Structures are given as C-alpha cells and as structure tokens.
Amino acid sequence: xxxxxxxxxxxxxxxxxxxxxxxxxxxxxxxxxxxxxxxxxxxxxxxxxxxxxxxxxxxxxxxxxxxxxxxxxxxxxxxxxxxxxxxxxxxxxxxxxxxxxxxxxxxxxxxxxxxxxxxxxxxxxxxxxxxxxxxxxxxxxxxxxxxxxxxxxxxxxxxxxxxxxxxxxxxxxxxxxxxxxxxxxxxxxxxxxxxxxxxxxxxxxxxxxxxxxxxxxxxxxxxxxxxxxxxxxxxxxxxxxxxxxxxxxxxxxxxxxxxxxxxxxxxxxxxxxxxxxxxxxxxxxxxxxxxxxxxxxxxxxxxxxxxxxxxxxxxxxxxxxxxxx
Amino acid sequence: xxxxxxxxxxxxxxxxxxxxxxxxxxxxxxxxxxxxxxxxxxxxxxxxxxxxxxxxxxxxxxxxxxxxxxxxxxxxxxxxxxxxxxxxxxxxxxxxxxxxxxxxxxxxxxxxxxxxxxxxxxxxxxxxxxxxxxxxxxxxxxxxxxxxxxxxxxxxxxxxxxxxxxxxxxxxxxxxxxxxxxxxxxxxxxxxxxxxxxxxxxxxxxxxxxxxxxxxxxxxxxxxxxxxxxxxxxxxxxxxxxxxxxxxxxxxxxxxxxxxxxxxxxxxxxxxxxxxxxxxxxxxxxxxxxxxxxxxxxxxxxxxxxxxxxxxxxxxxxxxxxxxxxxxxxxxxxxxxxxxxxxxxxxxxxxxxxxxxxxxxxxxxxxxxxxxxxxxxxxxxxxxxxxxxxxxxxxxxxxxxxxxxxxxxxxxxxxxx
Numbered sequence: 001x002x003x004x005x006x007x008x009x010x011x012x013x014x015x016x017x018x019x020x021x022x023x024x025x026x027x028x029x030x031x032x033x034x035x036x037x038x039x040x041x042x043x044x045x046x047x048x049x050x051x052x053x054x055x056x057x058x059x060x061x062x063x064x065x066x067x068x069x070x071x072x073x074x075x076x077x078x079x080x081x082x083x084x085x086x087x088x089x090x091x092x093x094x095x096x097x098x099x100x101x102x103x104x105x106x107x108x109x110x111x112x113x114x115x116x117x118x119x120x121x122x123x124x125x126x127x128x129x130x131x132x133x134x135x136x137x138x139x140x141x142x143x144x145x146x147x148x149x150x151x152x153x154x155x156x157x158x159x160x161x162x163x164x165x166x167x168x169x170x171x172x173x174x175x176x177x178x179x180x181x182x183x184x185x186x187x188x189x190x191x192x193x194x195x196x197x198x199x200x201x202x203x204x205x206x207x208x209x210x211x212x213x214x215x216x217x218x219x220x221x222x223x224x225x226x227x228x229x230x231x232x233x234x235x236x237x238x239x240x241x242x243x244x245x246x247x248x249x250x251x252x253x254x255x256x257x258x259x260x261x262x263x264x265x266x267x268x269x270x271x272x273x274x275x276x277x278x279x280x281x282x283x284x285x286x287x288x289x290x291x292x293x294x295x296x297x298x299x300x301x302x303x304x305x306x307x308x309x310x311x312x313x314x315x316x317x318x319x320x321x322x323x324x325x
Numbered sequence: 326x327x328x329x330x331x332x333x334x335x336x337x338x339x340x341x342x343x344x345x346x347x348x349x350x351x352x353x354x355x356x357x358x359x360x361x362x363x364x365x366x367x368x369x370x371x372x373x374x375x376x377x378x379x380x381x382x383x384x385x386x387x388x389x390x391x392x393x394x395x396x397x398x399x400x401x402x403x404x405x406x407x408x409x410x411x412x413x414x415x416x417x418x419x420x421x422x423x424x425x426x427x428x429x430x431x432x433x434x435x436x437x438x439x440x441x442x443x444x445x446x447x448x449x450x451x452x453x454x455x456x457x458x459x460x461x462x463x464x465x466x467x468x469x470x471x472x473x474x475x476x477x478x479x480x481x482x483x484x485x486x487x488x489x490x491x492x493x494x495x496x497x498x499x500x501x502x503x504x505x506x507x508x509x510x511x512x513x514x515x516x517x518x519x520x521x522x523x524x525x526x527x528x529x530x531x532x533x534x535x536x537x538x539x540x541x542x543x544x545x546x547x548x549x550x551x552x553x554x555x556x557x558x559x560x561x562x563x564x565x566x567x568x569x570x571x572x573x574x575x576x577x578x579x580x581x582x583x584x585x586x587x588x589x590x591x592x593x594x595x596x597x598x599x600x601x602x603x604x605x606x607x608x609x610x611x612x613x614x615x616x617x618x619x620x621x622x623x624x625x626x627x628x629x630x631x632x633x634x635x636x637x638x639x640x641x642x643x644x645x646x647x648x649x650x651x652x653x654x655x656x657x658x659x660x661x662x663x664x665x666x667x668x669x670x671x672x673x674x675x676x677x678x679x680x681x682x683x684x685x686x687x688x689x690x691x692x693x694x695x696x697x698x699x700x701x702x703x704x705x706x707x708x709x710x711x712x713x714x715x716x717x718x719x720x721x722x723x724x725x726x727x728x729x730x731x732x733x734x735x736x737x738x739x740x741x742x
Contacts, residue, residue: 135600
C-alpha cells in the first residue's frame with residue numbers, strides 16, 4: 001500500500017459565471033465577458049460596478065430546509081458550492097453518521113446583508129431591532145447552517161482573514177485529516193454583495209469590480225495513487241508587518257513555490273498568471289476558493305497535469321499552494 | 326504552518342504543551358494578580374455601560390473594562406499606535422503581560438510563532454463608526470482606515486507587530502467558543518510538532534451592535550446574571566482579552582521556563598439542534614467533554630474543578646448541567662462546578678481564553694472561584710456548585726465554552742509538578 005496523499009476529492013463553485021464548477025470553467029476558458037451592474041445605494045452619490053451571481057436556473061431544493069429558509073445569499077452560495085463538492089454519495093454517508101465531515105468556512109466580510117439591516121434597526125430604535133436578524137449576523141452562522149443541514153456533528157470552524165485565508169483553511173483541514181479527527185473536510189469560502197462591503201472595497205481600488213459567490217473543495221486522505229488531484233503543498237503564510245512588507249512577502253512566496261509547468265493562477269501578483277477576478281470580478285474572501293475550485297476542475301478534466309495558486313492578500317499575508325493530477 | 330506532502334504524512338508526534346505566559350484583562354482589572362484576587366474573593370465587576378447609549382434596552386449593565394490612560398507602544402509605529410481601537414488595546418494589554426511573563430525574546434521571535442486568536446466581533450466598533458459616517462455624510466475621511474482596522478486579523482497583526490513577531494495568523498470566529506477553539510488549535514499545533522511556540526487567546530470589546538443583538542434575543546438579564554440559579558433570567562455581556570504563550574515541553578525545558586500549567590486535552594463538537602439554542606440534553610457539550618477527556622487520558626473522577634460555560638440563560642445552564650450529569654455519572658456529586666460569568670459577564674470570543682486563565686489560576690492558587698448571585702440552585706445542579714470562594718486541591722481542570730451556531734469546545738488543563 002502506498003503512503004496516503006491528501007486529495008481534492010471534490011469541488012464546487014457559485015460565481016458571477018453561474019452555479020456550478022462547469023459554468024465557472026467555461027466562462028474562464030472562453031474569456032467570457034460577464035455582465036456588470038451598478039450598485040448605488042439610496043441617498044449616496046457614489047456608485048460601484050459589481051458582478052452579481054445570476055439567479056439559479058431552477059429553484060434551490062436545499063432552501064426547503066428550515067435552517068436555510070431565511071438565510072442570506074452568503075449561506076445559499078456556500079451551501080450550493082459545498083453540496084457540489086461533497087457529492088450525493090458522501091452527503092448520504094454524512095447523514096447516516098458513517099462519515100465524519102469537518103466543516104471549515106472562510107470569510108473576509110461575512111454576513112454583511114443582515115449586519116447592515118440589523119445595525120440600521122439598532123440605530124433607528126434598538127428596542128425594536130429584530131431577533132430574527134441578529135443570529136444571522138454572527139460569523140459562524142453559515143457554517144452552522146451547513147453542519148445542521150448535513151447533520152454533521154464533527155468540528156465546524158469559521159476562520160476570518162483577508163482574501164488569502166482559504167489556503168489557511170485548507171492547511172487546517174489537512175491537519176484534521178492527518179490527526180484522523182475527520183474522514184473528510186469541506187473548506188468553503190463565500191461572500192455576498194452589499195453596498196456596505198462594495199463601497200468599502202472601492203475605497204482601496206476605485207476600478208475594482210466587486211463580486212460575490214462561493215468556492216468549496218472536499219479534502220480527503222487517500223492511499224490510492226490514481227485518486228483525484230493531490231495537494232502537493234501549501235506554502236507558509238508570509239504575514240505582513242513592520243519587518244516584512246507586502247512586496248517582500250510576495251517575493252518570499254514566489255521563492256517558496258517550486259518551479260512547475262502547468263496552470264498558474266494568481267491574484268495580487270500582476271504577472272502573466274491567470275487572474276480569475278479579471279473575468280468574475282473580485283469575490284474578496286471567495287476569490288481564492290474559486291481559484292482552487294477552478295484548479296481542481298482543470299486537473300480533473302485532464303487539461304493540465306499541475307496547477308499552482310498564488311494569492312497576495314490585501315492586509316494580512318501572501319500564500320500559495322500547488323496541486324497535481 | 327505549511328503543508329508539504331513529503332514531510333508531513335508519516336509523522337505523528339505527541340508533544341506535551343506547556344503554558345508559560347498569560348495575560349488577562351477583564352472588568353475586574355488588568356493582569357493576573359488583580360484578576361486572581363478578584364476571583365479568589367468572589368468579587369463582581371459589572372457596572373453601567375458608558376461606551377454607547379443603552380437607555381432603550383432592557384439593561385444597561387455589563388462588564389466594561391477601565392482601560393489604563395497609557396499603553397506601552399513597544400514596536401508599533403506612531404501611526405499604528407495612534408490608530409489603536411478598543412479591541413486592539415485589550416488584546417495588546419493581555420499580549421504584553423503574556424509575552425513578558427513567558428520571558429520570550431529573540432529566540433522565540435526567530436521561530437516566528439503562529440498566532441491563533443479567537444474573536445466574535447473583531448473591531449466591530451470601528452465597523453459601526455464606518456456605517457454611521459457612510460449613512461450620514463458624504464465625507465470619506467478615515468473610512469479606509471476604519472475598514473482595514475475593523476477586520477479581526479488587524480488586532481492580531483497589531484499585537485504581533487508590537488511584540489516583534491511575524492508568524493502566520495489565524496483568526497477563529499466560532500462565536501462564544503472562539504477563544505477556547507483558538508487555544509485548542511494552538512495546542513494541537515505544538516502537540517503535533519508543527520510549531521514549538523504559539524501565541525494564542527481571544528478577545529472581544531463591548532459594542533452597540535452585539536449588545537443590541539443579545540438584548541433583541543432577550544438573552545440579557547435585566548437584573549443580575551445568576552448562572553445555575555433556578556430563577557436565572559439571562560446573562561451580562563462583558564469585554565476583555567486573554568493571551569497565552571504555549572510552548573513544547575522540550576522548548577520550555579531548554580530555556581528553563583517555569584510552566585503555569587499543561588494543556589493536555591481538547592475536544593470540540595457541533596450542536597445541530599438550533600442556531601442559538603443548545604440541545605436540551607447538552608449532547609454536543611457531552612461529546613466535547615468526552616473527547617477532551619479521552620485525549621487527556623482522564624476520567625471524570627480525575628477532574629477537580631469545572632469552569633462551566635454557565636451563561637445564566639435558562640437554556641444554556643440546564644443543557645450544560647445535563648451534560649455534566651451524564652458525563653460524570655455516579656460521580657457527579659463530587660464534581661466541583663462554577664461559572665465565573667456572574668463576576669465579569671460573558672466575554673463572547675474572549676470568554677474561553679479568559680476562563681482558561683482562570684483555570685490556570687485555580688491550579689496555581691489551589692482555590693476555586695464561585696458562581697455569584699445564586700439564591701437557589703437549579704435542580705439540574707446535582708454536582709457540587711461552588712457558591713462561595715473555596716480552598717481546594719486542584720490538579721486537573723476542565724473548562725467548557727459553547728457558542729451560537731452550535732460550536733462546543735472543552736479544554737483540560739493540568740498542574741505541572
């Protein structure tokens with residue numbers, strides 16, 4: 001028996017290209033010009049260009065789950081991507097209690113729709129602020145909804161950070177697998193559009209087209225060498241600080257990743273690597289999740305034998321990973 | 326922290342994990358000595374909140390911290406120092422104390438210790454200020470700074486910059502279990518050999534949005550919080566921070582450090598019953614306690630004291646009590662239990678880390694703190710509910726943290742002889 005590998009055994013995506021990894025993959029392959037929209041809140045003079053997730057072609061069956069009935073888009077995108085990554089067979093195993101599924105959610109902004117609505121009510125009259133809205137503002141609400149829907153009682157964590165945190169989530173998920181705490185880990189990055197976050201993002205880059213969506217990967221340990229794409233490595237996270245600025249962190253990231261032929265996905269490097277945000281818009285905390293879902297799809301389709309992702313974050317760190325078919 | 330398939334897949338060391346430095350800030354005051362004295366004496370530190378308007382809410386009381394007039398700047402630039410928000414100040418104060426107590430220096434800086442920090446709200450008061458300016462003015466002055474510093478990684482980055490470390494940062498946001506889960510994750514990094522030293526802990530500052538949120542759920546007591554009282558009617562919110570410096574036994578021994586205690590078990594489980602309510606029988610609490618004890622290699626009779634999550638809400642305390650009953654079985658009557666939230670309030674993302682330091686205080690001081698304000702214990706309290714401060718032999722402690730969304734975490738700490 002060969003030694004175990006960490007594999008990307010599933011991927012899921014919801015993006016401005018549509019629902020599913022296939023829609024994401026086609027849009028990128030075809031360099032599709034996705035529609036943009038203008039976000040302008042009432043009473044404001046500033047407007048922001050955005051790319052929304054299109055409406056799903058069919059009603060989302062999972063919204064019949066009582067926990068998801070009134071959830072905001074961030075949870076809907078996350079659950080759709082997670083279910084695609086998990087697949088029906090694994091989902092049934094989790095619900096039967098035969099598969100220990102860890103859940104790791106990663107956000108930069110989190111549940112801004114409900115936070116915006118709730119705080120508006122608080123400022124208006126805190127004694128009338130809605131108890132229905134507040135629990136949905138808590139960072140770990142989407143992770144809780146997904147775990148409840150899947151009836152998964154294994155660890156469910158929510159990590160917050162800049163747009164690089166998805167690989168931090170994968171790193172933690174791998175740790176859970178290596179320690180045999182779980183049989184698989186769903187790592188999910190998700191974001192939703194709201195004037196609160198779009199206006200804030202554009203304070204740093206006026207030309208940014210802000211987007212939304214979710215990406216997910218299912219990590220498992222496997223001894224079968226022919227199984228799914230493998231995670232070869234994740235670099236250390238090169239944090240920014242007084243002794244290492246963003247440029248220096250980027251240089252250290254590039255040194256840490258091995259030279260390899262194949263797909264090269266990047267964000268924040270401004271080099272010739274493929275930056276999905278040029279097509280999709282900047283999905284903030286979900287951007288790196290979509291990169292990883294795209295890389296897994298390309299490797300599974302046989303388009304490439306290796307893939308690297310580089311991500312230089314806004315205010316926290318630079319990090320990368322490499323995968324092979 | 327990094328993964329490489331060639332290095333990682335065959336190794337599974339199980340290093341002992343020592344706490345060699347702690348820092349704590351609560352409404353009782355700053356630092357180990359002040360807080361230990363307060364808990365030892367059974368003092369309460371709840372007062373009227375001054376940070377924001379509360380007149381339209383059911384209560385105005387909380388565990389507000391009185392910040393010192395000056396804070397050490399250390400390695401922060403003038404600009405960073407001038408921009409510190411309340412949450413960053415709380416975390417800095419706790420971080421400085423922990424760093425100094427551990428006696429870490431150049432060698433530990435070179436190790437670039439990871440920082441694993443828990444919070445539920447980060448710099449939310451800056452987010453509130455951003456929102457208010459955005460909705461009432463066309464001015465953008467200061468807004469970009471508010472956006473940057475509001476994000477929870479910002480407070481952790483500030484601490485690391487101030488003490489001169491530059492390791493990877495993870496922010497765990499599992500609601501009220503954030504602090505305990507962060508410590509649990511930090512403990513695992515050392516136990517598995519992935520790190521020699523880790524900076525960990527949790528924090529949360531009082532803010533209007535969260536206060537109004539708990540008020541909207543009618544989770545705040547209009548009077549006093551009375552964890553485990555039969556007629557308890559809610560919690561009090563507090564604020565604060567706790568930071569712990571963890572290191573492997575080998576690293577601590579090499580530099581002749583004196584451990585304050587050992588973390589020897591961590592368990593977590595997810596309660597899928599409801600977004601804000603625990604399963605009435607505390608099934609996930611039972612699962613996390615059982616998992617932590619299994620990892621620590623201890624049974625209920627080995628546990629000398631439980632620092633309960635004990636919020637003082639009707640549903641939490643009965644579920645936790647039921648879990649303790651099932652977990653301890655026939656030995657339940659001998660298990661000493663109290664909640665310290667009656668003294669300082671519920672610190673949300675900071676609660677688990679503050680209560681871990683209280684657990685260390687009991688190991689060092691050989692006493693157990695009381696559950697304040699109990700008039701008649703709830704019938705679920707078949708355990709030994711501590712209602713007055715008590716001297717006790719304490720070698721092993723269990724601390725529970727449960728949060729919204731069903732995040733349940735348990736840590737086990739042991740005295741190092």
